[in-house]
Amino acid sequence: MSRTDGKYDVAVIGAGHAGVEAALAPARLGFRVLLLTLDRLAVGRMSCNPAIGGLAKGHLVREIDALGGEMARAIDAVGIHFKLLNRSRGPAVQGPRAQADRDGYSAYMLGVVENEPNIDLKDGEAADLIVTGGEIRGLVTATGEKYSADSVILTAGTFLSAVMFTGDRKVAGGRRNEPAAERLGERMRTLGFRTARLKTGTPPRVRRSTVDWSRAWEQKPDRPPLPFSFGTESIDRPQVSCWITRTNDKTHDIIRRNLDRSPLFRGEIGGAGPRYCPSIEDKIHRFAHQPSHHVFLEIEGGDSDLVYPNGLSTSLPEDVQEEFLRSIPGLEECEMVIPGYAVEYDFFPSDQIRRSLETTLVEGLYLAGQMNGTSGYEEAAAQGIMAGINAANRCRGDRPLVLSRAEAYIGVLVDDLVTRVPREPYRMFTSRAEHRLILRHDTADVRLAPVGAALGLASEAAARRAAEKDRDARREIAYLSSRTAPFHEANELTERLEAGPVRPGTKVVEILRRPAVSYDDILPLRDGEPLPAPPLRREVEVRVKYAGYVERQIRLVEKLKKMENRSIPTHFAYEEVGGLSNEAEEKLTAFRPETLGVASRIEGVTPADVSLLVVYLDRWERTEELS
Ligand SMILES: Cc1cc2nc3c(=O)[nH]c(=O)nc-3n(C[C@H](O)[C@H](O)[C@H](O)COP(=O)(O)OP(=O)(O)OC[C@H]3O[C@@H](n4cnc5c(N)ncnc54)[C@H](O)[C@@H]3O)c2cc1C
Numbered sequence: 001m002s003r004t005d006g007k008y009d010v011a012v013i014g015a016g017h018a019g020v021e022a023a024l025a026p027a028r029l030g031f032r033v034l035l036l037t038l039d040r041l042a043v044g045r046m047s048c049n050p051a052i053g054g055l056a057k058g059h060l061v062r063e064i065d066a067l068g069g070e071m072a073r074a075i076d077a078v079g080i081h082f083k084l085l086n087r088s089r090g091p092a093v094q095g096p097r098a099q100a101d102r103d104g105y106s107a108y109m110l111g112v113v114e115n116e117p118n119i120d121l122k123d124g125e126a127a128d129l130i131v132t133g134g135e136i137r138g139l140v141t142a143t144g145e146k147y148s149a150d151s152v153i154l155t156a157g158t159f160l161s162a163v164m165f166t167g168d169r170k171v172a173g174g175r176r177n178e179p180a181a182e183r184l185g186e187r188m189r190t191l192g193f194r195t196a197r198l199k200t201g202t203p204p205r206v207r208r209s210t211v212d213w214s215r216a217w218e219q220k221p222d223r224p225p226l227p228f229s230f231g232t233e234s235i236d237r238p239q240v241s242c243w244i245t246r247t248n249d250k251t252h253d254i255i256r257r258n259l260d261r262s263p264l265f266r267g268e269i270g271g272a273g274p275r276y277c278p279s280i281e282d283k284i285h286r287f288a289h290q291p292s293h294h295v296f297l298e299i300e301g302g303d304s305d306l307v308y309p310n311g312l313s314t315s316l317p318e319d320v321q322e323e324f325l326r327s328i329p330g331l332e333e334c335e336m337v338i339p340g341y342a343v344e345y346d347f348f349p350s351d352q353i354r355r356s357l358e359t360t361l362v363e364g365l366y367l368a369g370q371m372n373g374t375s376g377y378e379e380a381a382a383q384g385i386m387a388g389i390n391a392a393n394r395c396r397g398d399r400p401l402v403l404s405r406a407e408a409y410i411g412v413l414v415d416d417l418v419t420r421v422p423r424e425p426y427r428m429f430t431s432r433a434e435h436r437l438i439l440r441h442d443t444a445d446v447r448l449a450p451v452g453a454a455l456g457l458a459s460e461a462a463a464r465r466a467a468e469k470d471r472d473a474r475r476e477i478a479y480l481s482s483r484t485a486p487f488h489e490a491n492e493l494t495e496r497l498e499a500g501p502v503r504p505g506t507k508v509v510e511i512l513r514r515p516a517v518s519y520d521d522i523l524p525l526r527d528g529e530p531l532p533a534p535p536l537r538r539e540v541e542v543r544v545k546y547a548g549y550v551e552r553q554i555r556l557v558e559k560l561k562k563m564e565n566r567s568i569p570t571h572f573a574y575e576e577v578g579g580l581s582n583e584a585e586e587k588l589t590a591f592r593p594e595t596l597g598v599a600s601r602i603e604g605v606t607p608a609d610v611s612l613l614v615v616y617l618d619r620w621e622r623t624e625e626l627s
Contacts, residue, residue, distance in 0.1 A: 008034040010391045011139055011149035013126040013184070015043040017377040018155035018369030018384035020109050021069050025388030027118035028068065029456055031395055034147050035113060035121045036139070038159070038178065043121070044074070044109030046377065047158065047175050048202045050102040050300045050308055053228065055085055056428040057378040058095035059409045059441045064378075065229045066448035066466070067410075068457030069385045070112055071378070072228035078104035080240050080302055082225030091542045092436040096226055099242065101301035126154075127183040129365070131191060136364035142183065151391035153366040155384060158200065160185040160346035160371065165263040166339050167317025174345065176338065185346045192361050196349055197271030198425050200375060201279050201342035203312035204321045207335040208305045215330035216243035216297055230445040231462060243297040243330070250327040252284050252291075258320045259285065264342065269315070271344045272424040274375050275583070279313045279342070280324075295328060306337060315342035347373045350417040356390040356400030357383060357414070366391055372417055375425030382410045389455060401455070405607065406435045406554075407447055420603045431581050434607040437550045442539065446470045473539045476532050480509040480544070485525045493521060512544045556611055566596045568617065569624075577616045584609040 012023040015037035023035040037043065052075040053061050065072035079098035086094045113121050128140035129152065138148035159174030159181040172180045185195060219242045225235040259265045262281050264273075273279065278286065283293055296310035309331070314321055318339045325331050350372045352360055357372075359365045368387040369380035390400045403411035412433045416426065430436050439447070449466035452458025490502040490511055499516040508525045511517055519541040523531070532540065574580065574588045583604040593599040596617075600610045 006145070006147050008032050008120070008138075008147060008149040009395045010034070010151045010153065010388070011036065011147055012153045012155060012388075013037075013139065014155040014157060014159070014369070015040070015109075015113065015121070016047075016155060016157045016369060016380060017044060017071070018157070018380035018387070019153070020044050020113060021064065021071065021381045021384030022153045022155055022366075022368055022388040022391070023113065023119050024070055024116060025068070025385050025457060026392035026395070027116050029389075029392045031118060031392050033119045034149060035119050036124050036126055036141065036147075037121070038123070038125055038181070040110065040121055040123050042106070042175075042178065043113055044106050045175070046100065046102050046105060048200070048313075049310055050105070050298060051097060051099045052079070052105075052377060053095060053097035054378075055093065055095040055097075056409060056430045056432070057376060058085070058097055058228070059430075059439060059444065060378040060382045060413070060428060061228050062096070062230070062441045062444035063408050063410050063448055064381055064385050065231070066444045066458065066462070067385055067389070067452040068455070068459070068462075069381065070109070071381045072230075073232065074105060074108045074112070075100055076227045076229050076232040076235060077108050078237070079225065079228075079235060080237065080299070081221040081242050082227075082235060082239065083219075083222050083242075084226055091440050091442070091546070093430045094441065095430070096228055096441060098225070098228070099240075099298050102304065102306075103301060125181060125183075128187050129184075129191070129362075131362055131365075134361075134363055136362050151364045151366065151394050153368055153384075153387045153391055154184075154188075154371065155367075155369045155380070155387075156181055156184060157370045157380070158343050158345040160195070162343055162345040164341045164343045165269060165315045166341045167261055167263070167315070167320070169317075170263070170268070174343065176341065180345075188348070193348055193352055193359070195346040197344055198347050198373065198422075199269050199271040199273045199342055199344040200277075200425055201273065201313040201315055202340055203280075203309050203314060204325065204336045204340040205300070205306045205308060205338040206325065206331060207337050208299060208307050210333055210335045211243075211297060211307055212330045212333065213243055213297075215332075216245040218243055219296075230449070230465065238302060240299055240302065242299075245295050245297060245328055245330045246292040247280070247295060247324075247328055248292050251324050254320065254324040254327060255281050255284050255316070258316055261320060262314075262316050264315055269342060269344050273342070274425040274427060277313065277375070277425075277427070279315065280311070281314060281316060297330065312340065313342075314340040316340075345370075347371050347422075349373065349421040351421050353418060354400075355402045355414055355418055357387040358390065358394075358400070364391075364394060370425075373422035373426055374413070374417070375427050379413060379426070379428055382413055386410060386414065389457065401451070403448075403451075405433070406438065407451075408444075409433055409439055412439075416606075423603070429581070431579070431608050432606045434611050435553060436608070437546050437553055440542070442542070469536065469539065472532060472536055473543060476536065476540045477509065477544060479529060480512060480522075480526075480540070481507055483508045483526065485511055489524055493517075493525070497521060509544055512541065513547075515545070553611075556614065559614070566617070568593060568596060568599060568613070569620070570594075572617070572620060577612055579612050580609055581606070588613075
């Protein structure tokens, strides 16, 4: 028997990306945690792409780190190809991403969990929940062991009543070579919970030594790599390249010819798949006009002999997968080691959880991760840490921690889940966040380290570092705002940069605000004041350049609250609203809402979409008045 005689403060079911963070948070806060999972060797396993982060997802990872979670440190330890995405675009939409050593990532997370003294990690299947008087009391495993717990966090991922499909082969299982969890979903239904079906898929894997790399285009990693964790000083692990190739007419012909052999097209899979990460057969069918699609060849680890062809998710039969792989430049002679497949699974429509992620039906029972209708490791981990924090808060009689939409992408994620039920796997995008200029990935520490430290989860040192960063940035901006630019030097500079003339008495901060001027350009306009370190210069530059936008954004959100009854003309041209997501444009055009309030509640229309509508509506009304 365990060191706790079967009595725990918190029990976590499932040790995927949600489960690991959900267990670590209460354990680090001093609570006794049971982490029960089907197979300990699958702790933190990456079911699909061997990568962490990406647009908006990278923000979530840095927020998890600032709160005191593990995901950022894990990827910093095992990342093999770091890249800041959208580097050439505005700071709000840039996102850090890194390819991982797939097995290394799992091994790292297993090590962290095993070395956490307050976690008892056990292999086993949770089959039943002990509930009395509407309150959770514990769980029972498939082999009959009973564990009592004050709170239980369910993070079963894609495993509930899961079925995997490759062509006409259909097997029960949540992931390749792993069983499905049948009993727990059934038990949840007897407790009154509703379930629905979703699906996702993964590409085949090919042998690295059989790829002709000379036929693909090399993408080098960032040098130096930008770590995810605010506590990591540098990434020392050797980095590898990623390679890009493309599908072509031949690939598309093979797939089109075999669409009737796809379980998706034969109607065998009922659950909706991720709109933004479709299978290759779906892409070829839906975007029939596109002659080719990118394929990113990502090595699964420094020493791994497997390559992940990102972009080729499929559930077509194995022979078709082999045939279309070999039509792609660089893969002509490739050996397919593992075929791709789709998986369909149960999830709990998210109107059954509160903002704390506690269920509405059973007190002390929390749901986190893919089971709430989301998709992605980062979305799962973000919910995991919040459920873990809130289970711990419940143990100590504290109010739940709820982050607002203006504080964090995590706040946006949870708010979206409790206001609209995902009909397709939900993934995070920067466009979902109306405050995205405030919620930049590089400000996650300033926004959330104090929250993490107040909880006792993030270290005092991390909170101090964030406070110093903020104070130093403010101090430098105050200095640049008070310093008058030396007239001749300033004019010489702006002339060279084609940044417009400078009047006598202009402050240095006003010159930095000009788009063509970087912080390093204004260095000669400072006096002997000590220079800030390079990361702080970037921070100052971004804060100065975007201060106006940020203030406007906050005012706009305030204004939005008053916009509930504002009419939208029936003939309003949604297709002219730049930046509106495809989904919002589609739904608004179909529904033609009468007011902004109604528009804002249509599923798929985000607050960010509504903000754009306001701007275009103003413009539209001005032109209508003039015409
Ligand atoms: C084939 C496939 C393809 C995918 N493709 C993509 C993709 O393209 N893009 C994307 O963003 N995401 C994709 N995903 C989803 C991604 O894997 C998940 O978003 C992420 O892993 C969710 O994390 P989680 O912690 O919620 O669940 P998981 O990582 O699935 O972890 C769940 C854990 O719970 C355990 N468990 C389940 N039931 C029980 C039980 N009754 N008792 C004990 N333990 C239990 C399991 O063993 C597992 O360890 C894919 C998943 C699969 C399986």
